[in-house]
Each structure stands twice: as C-alpha cells, then as structure tokens.
Amino acid sequence: MYFSHLFAPTLREVPAEAEVVSHQLLVRAGFIRKSSSGVYTYLPLAWRVIKKISAIVREEMNKAGGQEILMPIMQPAEIWLESGRWQVYGKELFRLQDRHERDFCLSPTHEELVTDLVRSNVSSYRQLPLFLYQIQNKYRDERRPRFGLMRGREFIMKDLYSFDRDEEGLEITYRKMYQAYQTIFKRCGLDFRPVEADSGAIGGSVTHEFMVLAESGEAQIVYCSNCDYAANVEIAPCFPSENSKEPLQKREKVATPSQTTIEEVAGFLKIPAHKLIKTLFYQADQEIIAALVRGDRMINEIKLQKLHPALTLEMASAEKVKEITGCRPGFVGPVSLKNIKIYADEEIKTMVNAICGANEEGYHLINVQPHQDFDVFAYGDLRMSEAGEACPHCHAALKTARGIEVGQVFKLGTKYSKALGAKYSDEQGQEKFMVMGCYGIGISRTMASAVEQNYDDEGIIWPMAIAPYHVVIIPVSIKDNLLWEKSLEIYRALREKGIEVILDDRDERAGVKFKDADLIGYPIRLTVGKKFKEEEKIELKLRGDQAVKFVSTQEIIMVVMDILARELKY
Ligand code: ATP
Numbered sequence: 405m406y407f408s409h410l411f412a413p414t415l416r417e418v419p420a421e422a423e424v425v426s427h428q429l430l431v432r433a434g435f436i437r438k439s440s441s442g443v444y445t446y447l448p449l450a451w452r453v454i455k456k457i458s459a460i461v462r463e464e465m466n467k468a469g470g471q472e473i474l475m476p477i478m479q480p481a482e483i484w485l486e487s488g489r490w491q492v493y494g495k496e497l498f499r500l501q502d503r504h505e506r507d508f509c510l511s512p513t514h515e516e517l518v519t520d521l522v523r524s525n526v527s528s529y530r531q532l533p534l535f536l537y538q539i540q541n542k543y544r545d546e547r548r549p550r551f552g553l554m555r556g557r558e559f560i561m562k563d564l565y566s567f568d569r570d571e572e573g574l575e576i577t578y579r580k581m582y583q584a585y586q587t588i589f590k591r592c593g594l595d596f597r598p599v600e601a602d603s604g605a606i607g608g609s610v611t612h613e614f615m616v617l618a619e620s621g622e623a624q625i626v627y628c629s630n631c632d633y634a635a636n637v638e639i640a641p642c643f644p645s646e647n648s649k650e651p652l653q654k655r656e657k658v659a660t661p662s663q664t665t666i667e668e669v670a671g672f673l674k675i676p677a678h679k680l681i682k683t684l685f686y687q688a689d690q691e692i693i694a695a696l697v698r699g700d701r702m703i704n705e706i707k708l709q710k711l712h713p714a715l716t717l718e719m720a721s722a723e724k725v726k727e728i729t730g731c732r733p734g735f736v737g738p739v740s741l742k743n744i745k746i747y748a749d750e751e752i753k754t755m756v757n758a759i760c761g762a763n764e765e766g767y768h769l770i771n772v773q774p775h776q777d778f779d780v781f782a783y784g785d786l787r788m789s790e791a792g793e794a795c796p797h798c799h800a801a802l803k804t805a806r807g808i809e810v811g812q813v814f815k816l817g818t819k820y821s822k823a824l825g826a827k828y829s830d831e832q833g834q835e836k837f838m839v840m841g842c843y844g845i846g847i848s849r850t851m852a853s854a855v856e857q858n859y860d861d862e863g864i865i866w867p868m869a870i871a872p873y874h875v876v877i878i879p880v881s882i883k884d885n886l887l888w889e890k891s892l893e894i895y896r897a898l899r900e901k902g903i904e905v906i907l908d909d910r911d912e913r914a915g916v917k918f919k920d921a922d923l924i925g926y927p928i929r930l931t932v933g934k935k936f937k938e939e940e941k942i943e944l945k946l947r948g949d950q951a952v953k954f955v956s957t958q959e960i961i962m963v964v965m966d967i968l969a970r971e972l973k974y
Pocket residue numbers: 513544546553554555556557558559560561604606809810811812844845846847848849850
C-alpha cells in the first residue's frame with residue numbers, strides 16, 4: 405500500500421477528551437474516529453489490527469473445538485424474561501420496540517439466545533459437548549463510556565458458549581479454554597495475568613479474568629509474591645485483625661466543627677484513621693442500608709451486595725442520608741440509628757474506643773464500643789483487599805497492580821439451562837440439564853490494551869503479531885530517482901514474499917515521514933537515503949529499539965523475513 409492511498413488521517417493535537425494513552429494515540433495516528441459517546445468507526449489501520457487479533461482468537465478457539473456461528477444482535481425480550489435478566493440488566497441494556505410494540509434488546513451478551521438455540525436443536529448426549537462461538541458487536545449502555553475503545557457502548561467481543569453433559573465435562577472444557585486464553589494473549593504479545601474474579605450479572609460461580617497489566621487499568625488486582633494466587637480486589641478475601649487489648653473508655657460527644665472527611669477528623673482529634681468508623685449509606689433497591697468499615701479501609705460494594713442481595717446497589721444521595729440521620733454525610737454514625745439494617749466489616753467487631761459521627765452537624769462521638777453501642781444486622785468481610793494483606797493460600801504478603809480486563813471465563817453450571825429448559829437425554833435415556841460455560845474476549849479492548857502496554861513519546865509500538873503493517877519503507881526524497889526506484893524495488897520484492905508493507909510515497913521531508921511512521925508504530929522501518937547512495941545500504945530500524953543497522957540491498961529482504969519469522973513464531 406502506498407501511504408498516499410491509505411486512509412489514516414493523522415492529527416497533530418491530542419483530542420481534549422482522551423484521558424488515556426491508547427485513546428490519544430489511536431485517534432492521533434488515524435486508527436479510530438468517534439461517532440457518538442462510546443461508539444467508534446475503525447479506520448483501515450485499526451480494522452487490520454482487529455482482524456489480526458480476531459484471526460488469532462479464531463485459530464485458538466477452533467483448535468479447542470469451537471465452531472464459529474453468527475447470532476443476531478437484535479434479541480427478543482421473551483428469552484430475557486425467561487432467564488430473569490430483562491429486569492436484572494437494568495439501564496445497561498439497550499432496549500427497543502418494533503412496529504408491533506414488541507420488546508427487543510441489542511445484545512450485551514448471548515447466553516439466552518445461544519441456550520434457546522441449543523435447547524431446540526440438541527437433545528442427545530451424543531451431541532455433547534458442544535462449543536459455539538462468534539465474533540461480533542456487543543451493546544452496553546455503560547454508565548461511563550470512556551477511554552476510547554476501552555469502555556465503549558458498542559464494542560467487538562468474541563463469545564464462546566460451552567454445553568457439557570456434566571460438571572466433569574465442564575471442568576475439562578473450562579481448563580481447555582483457560583489454556584487457549586493464555587495462548588491467545590501470549591500470541592498477541594501482551595503482558596497479562598489470569599486472576600480469580602467476581603461473576604457479576606452473568607451468574608455462575610467459578611470465574612477468572614485475564615488482566616493486561618497497565619497503570620491505566622480500571623481494575624485493581626492483588627497477587628502473591630510467593631505463590632501463584634492472584635485475584636481481582638473485588639473478591640479477594642480479607643482477614644480480620646486481632647482483638648484490641650485497650651481498656652474501655654467512657655463514650656463522649658466532642659465538637660468537630662467543619663471536620664467532615666476521615667482525614668480531617670483524624671487530624672483534628674489527633675488520632676490515626678484506623679480508630680474511626682466510616683459509615684456509608686446505600687440505596688439497595690427500595691431500601692436504604694448502612695455499611696461500616698474502618699476509617700482507613702475502602703468499602704467493597706461487591707462484597708456488600710453479596711451480604712445484602714439486591715438487584716441494584718448505589719450510594720444513597722446526601723438528601724436521603726439527611727432524611728435518615730438528621731445531618732449531612734460528614735457527621736453520620738451508627739449509634740442511635742433506627743429502623744435501618746447496619747452491615748459491618750469484621751474489623752469493626754474488634755474495635756474499641758472508636759470514633760464515629762454523632763448524627764449531629766459538627767459533632768463526633770469518641771470511645772464508641774461497637775459490641776454494645778449499636779446493633780449490627782450482619783457482620784461480614786466488606787472491605788477492599790490491599791497491598792500487604794495476607795495471601796489466602798500461603799499467608800505471604802500480597803502485592804497490588806492495576807489491570808485491564810481483556811477476557812473472562814465463567815463456569816455457568818445449569819443457571820441458564822435450568823431457566824430456559826436446555827435438556828438432553830443421557831445414555832440411560834434420562835433427561836438432564838446441560839452444564840454450561842461462557843468465555844468472552846474484548847477484541848476491541850485488547851487492541852487498546854496493546855497500545856497501553858506498548859508506546860513511547862513518539863507513538864505506538866505494535867507487537868509484531870497484531871501490527872497493522874509489518875514494514876514501512878521511507879525514501880528520504882521521492883524526487884531523487886535513484887532513491888525512489890530502489891524503494892519501489894524493495895517494496896515490490898517484500899510484497900511478493902507476502903509481507904505487509906507501506907511505501908511512504910509522499911513528497912514530504914524525511915523528518916515528517918519518520919514522525920508519522922513512529923506515531924503509527926510499524927515494527928520495522930527501512931530508510932533508503934544517503935547510505936544507499938554511498939554504499940548501497942538500507943537503514944533498518946526496529947520501532948522498539950534506538951539502534952539502526954545498515955544492510956546491503958542484496959540481504960535486506962532476507963533480513964526482514966528472518967525478523968518476521970522469529971517474531972511471529974509462538
Ligand atoms: P467490565 O467489568 O470491564 O465492565 P465485564 O466483566 O462486564 O467488563 P464481560 O461481560 O466479562 O465484561 O465481557 C467480556 C469481555 O468484553 C471483557 O473481558 C472485556 O474485555 C470486554 N468488554 C466488556 N465491556 C466492554 C466495553 N464496555 N467496552 C469494550 N470492551 C468491553
């Protein structure tokens with residue numbers, strides 16, 4: 405491809421709304437353009453990357469026994485009512501009606517549709533196991549679409565669904581998929597880690613997320629420095645601290661004028677933050693509940709929702725809090741709270757002489773004794789795991805890292821086969837529910853993650869396996885016939901070998917072409933310039949390296965092919 409023909413509108417300026425590197429670079433380098441919030445067009449360069457990631461995913465899914473299909477994006481409400489998710493999915497589900505006012509949704513995921521397909525077409529144990537997958541657009545009306553392709557409202561996903569005869573079958577399938585995922589992300593050139601995770605709205609019990617490690621990641625993970633334990637902080641268990649031996653003091657009300665945050669109150673009273681009780685109020689469906697964690701801890705809403713099952717759980721508004729406690733959030737506490745369920749983290753149980761809001765503007769209570777001063781509806785593990793926490797497997801200290809979830813594998817069990825009645829008859833002619841699993845990969849998010857992990861001040865540094873083109877050829881001047889002719893000759897020779905190459909044929913200064921090549925991130929740059937005239941040599945530079953090499957014109961094709969063979973091997 406000649407660069408002048410390529411539709412890759414590059415920008416000099418970083419778009420103001422782009423907060424993360426992948427968003428900035430993919431827009432600047434002419435890979436994507438926004439259509440509406442969280443919805444993007446993939447321009448030719450991006451589409452080539454997407455196709456490469458998809459090809460790797462397809463190969464590995466096929467190897468694992470998957471069969472590719474394509475299901476409708478528009479799904480009837482009936483099957484979602486059958487599974488119960490028409491309500492559960494809430495505002496994230498894009499809903500629409502046809503001209504007969506029948507309800508439909510745009511698919512955020514396909515458990516219902518695939519289960520419906522299989523229940524009406526599979527009836528015997530001989531047809532199982534069955535693994536069906538597709539690569540297709542998904543739709544989720546995310547609360548905060550952001551970071552470009554990272555969290556879109558329309559995005560590309562690979563989703564595979566497995567149907568097994570029993571739990572043992574599912575176990576084998578799950579391991580096979582887990583393995584395939586390891587291979588996929590390794591082949592894509594990513595630094596990643598599988599972690600234990602929460603199953604969220606999809607359901608099921610056992611699940612792992614595949615996290616690409618990057619500072620910009622929205623997920624926080626903990627991992628053990630000693631064994632192979634790794635988990636999303638959302639589910640990582642925390643262990644309660646020792647009982648305090650402090651003698652109990654008498655409770656008192658103290659003035660804390662304008663001191664509303666944990667830091668302010670701790671500073672004002674000259675006590676450490678862990679002596680405070682943090683009181684938070686949540687709207688859990690129709691009910692308001694209170695949750696308590698130690699002042700220096702973060703509440704874990706996923707754990708709270710497990711302890712108090714509710715379809716939706718959101719922070720209560722300041723007005724609601726005032727209605728219940730009589731004051732604004734900075735001065736609230738559990739003592740004297742009436743007619744409201746209080747959930748408390750295990751650590752609260754062991755606190756003595758604690759400090760909390762007095763439910764009166766400008767006052768806190770000191771020397772509060774949780775075991776006698778208020779009623780807790782239920783104690784549980786409600787806090788977010790942190791660095792230094794004990795590993796649940798070996799008790800060594802955990803470390804933390806940030807990650808981008810690029811894939812997730814779930815054991816669904818019989819959740820959907822029971823809800824929708826997907827049964828088969830076994831060898832004895834007995835009817836049984838199929839045992840399911842589902843396995844997703846965010847293809848478009850994987851592309852953005854690759855950029856988050858591979859860039860420098862100049863632009864993107866594509867891993868070879870998913871680079872839009874492998875090579876760019878830059879004649880330093882196209883007006884110089886000798887340089888142009890040689891560039892063309894190399895271009896043709898590389899194309900003949902099936903190598904994906906761009907020839908920068910623009911009548912521009914070499915500096916401009918280098919800048920664009922670095923921004924777009926081709927792994928191999930060949931420059932035909934002064935050294936060619938002097939010594940018949942081509943300058944070769946790898947995008948990820950500073951060094952340049954000079955290679956004779958006779959050898960250049962072989963050298964490029966060697967690099968490709970080495971890098972694309974897995
Ligand atoms: P998240 O927790 O990030 O919202 P999820 O757990 O809801 O994601 P899954 O239902 O597991 O997502 O979907 C499978 C994969 O699809 C995810 O691992 C992720 O890579 C991708 N994905 C999910 N939501 C989005 C989105 N809004 N934009 C881009 N990719 C997404």
